[in-house]
Amino acid sequence: MSKKILVLPGDGIGPEITAEAVKILNACREAGLDAELEEALVGGAGFDAEGDPLPESTLAKAKAADAILLGAVGGPKWDTLEDLSKRPEKGLLGLRKNLNLFGNLRPALLYPQLAEASTLKPDVVSGLDIMIVRELTGGIYFGQPRGIEERNGERVGFNTYVYAESEIERIGRVAFEMAQKRGKKLCSVDKANVLEVTMLWREVMNRLAPEYPDVELSHMYVDNAAMQLVRAPKQFDVVVTGNMFGDILSDAAAMLTGSIGMLPSASLNERQQGMYEPCHGSAPDIAGQGLANPLATILSVAMMLRYSLGEPTLADRIERAVGKVLDQGLRTADIAYPGTRQVSTSEMGDAVLAAFAEA
Ligand code: IPM
Ligand code: MG
Numbered sequence: 001m002s003k004k005i006l007v008l009p010g011d012g013i014g015p016e017i018t019a020e021a022v023k024i025l026n027a028c029r030e031a032g033l034d035a036e037l038e039e040a041l042v043g044g045a046g047f048d049a050e051g052d053p054l055p056e057s058t059l060a061k062a063k064a065a066d067a068i069l070l071g072a073v074g075g076p077k078w079d080t081l082e083d084l085s086k087r088p089e090k091g092l093l094g095l096r097k098n099l100n101l102f103g104n105l106r107p108a109l110l111y112p113q114l115a116e117a118s119t120l121k122p123d124v125v126s127g128l129d130i131m132i133v134r135e136l137t138g139g140i141y142f143g144q145p146r147g148i149e150e151r152n153g154e155r156v157g158f159n160t161y162v163y164a165e166s167e168i169e170r171i172g173r174v175a176f177e178m179a180q181k182r183g184k185k186l187c188s189v190d191k192a193n194v195l196e197v198t199m200l201w202r203e204v205m206n207r208l209a210p211e212y213p214d215v216e217l218s219h220m221y222v223d224n225a226a227m228q229l230v231r232a233p234k235q236f237d238v239v240v241t242g243n244m245f246g247d248i249l250s251d252a253a254a255m256l257t258g259s260i261g262m263l264p265s266a267s268l269n270e271r272q273q274g275m276y277e278p279c280h281g282s283a284p285d286i287a288g289q290g291l292a293n294p295l296a297t298i299l300s301v302a303m304m305l306r307y308s309l310g311e312p313t314l315a316d317r318i319e320r321a322v323g324k325v326l327d328q329g330l331r332t333a334d335i336a337y338p339g340t341r342q343v344s345t346s347e348m349g350d351a352v353l354a355a356f357a358e359a
Pocket of ligand 2: 251279
């Protein structure tokens with residue numbers, strides 16, 4: 001049966017980068033992928049058109065889709081909206097929560113051609129291949145109660161950091177299984193020296209460990225993990241952590257690879273339905289100028305083919321095509337350096353398309 005892919009361009013550079021990824025998706029369809037594409041509004045675009053960052057119709061289409069490709073959401077235009085529930089980010093968080101996309105995979109892989117583009121020394125990052133497994137539908141992002149209220153004559157802001165054992169266990173299993181398929185090392189990141197919720201996190205990870213005897217489990221406090229990521233990042237294979245720590249550490253890990261413009265992601269639920277998006281944001285400052293790097297979104301399509309559409313061969317072909325384009329010395333502004341050729345967003349997309357045709 002034909003698969004359904006929902007494309008949600010979103011805001012800022014979102015439409016530009018998804019347009020390039022859709023070119024590749026269409027090439028995959030020509031190469032035999034049996035899929036239908038549909039588009040819908042989300043984020044600020046959803047708010048502007050329908051007064052809601054996650055319009056009913058978009059949510060219904062998302063639920064019916066096998067896979068979703070999302071660009072990015074947000075921008076200064078909506079940052080002043082007093083009603084937080086109308087902010088573009090709520091569209092993204094609402095999709096994650098409603099589809100129960102608790103397992104967020106964020107691979108930080110350094111293409112050898114980009115060793116020079118990293119702000120870290122090439123010998124620190126060359127060969128880097130980390131998989132961050134971030135819990136995505138719980139923790140402080142969703143905990144109740146939350147809010148800003150008047151207490152003793154001043155306003156107080158508060159959020160709740162909460163994880164149930166079952167939530168920790170299911171993300172733990174995703175991470176252990178991922179480690180089994182990779183280098184068999186799993187580092188669980190917490191703040192168990194201070195926060196009870198992460199003491200429980202550590203306890204559950206330890207409890208799971210004997211079921212995965214081939215995986216070596218270690219624990220690290222998040223502050224140390226942030227330091228180790230920039231000090232000696234190659235010590236990591238799979239990292240598992242909660243929602244907020246994962247948000248922060250994955251941006252840091254992204255920079256090791258040269259640019260956050262290179263980092264794709266997958267967000268999966270229990271039945272492998274997935275949302276695929278670049279890890280970067282909507283970059284409103286460069287929107288519409290052809291400066292954005294479409295490779296993270298194109299690589300997100302590869303993850304979609306691998307994890308939700310059962311097409312690993314096409315996924316490999318896209319990844320090979322990206323490698324080839326980098327070999328050719330083509331670079332968007334974020335990864336350009338002397339000796340390379342700077343190209344626009346669509347030139348980069350076209351180059352990947354051409355390389356895909358030959359790959
Ligand atoms: C990410 C983003 C989102 C997050 C924002 C846009 C809500 O930073 O996907 O990492 O915090 O999860
Ligand atoms: Mg983030």
